[in-house]
Amino acid sequence: MLNDNQYDYDIERLGKLRDELQRLEDNDYVTAFYKGYSSEGLTLEEVRENIRELEGQVRQLERQLDEDADQ
Numbered sequence: 748m749l750n751d752n753q754y755d756y757d758i759e760r761l762g763k764l765r766d767e768l769q770r771l772e773d774n775d776y777v778t779a780f781y782k783g784y785s786s787e788g789l790t791l792e793e794v795r796e797n798i799r800e801l802e803g804q805v806r807q808l809e810r811q812l813d814e815d816a817d818q
Contacts, residue, residue, distance in 0.1 A: 754815070761808050768801040 771794060775785035779794045789797070 754812075757808060757812055761805065761812070764801055764805050764808065768798065768805060771798050771801065 775787065775789065775794045776791070776798065779785040779789060779791040784790055785794050
């Protein structure tokens, strides 16, 4: 079971990961699709890879929070 501080930290982290994922999907992906590179200079494939990585981190953290809530 997570202590309250760790739980709060993980919830905040999950929110930040979701915000970053949303930004990548809404801004960088579209920009890279049409211009060939994102506002940060990433190629479309690099943006896709970052999206996949963030999706994995979000799923993992959600799973961890679910498991801790069940205990």
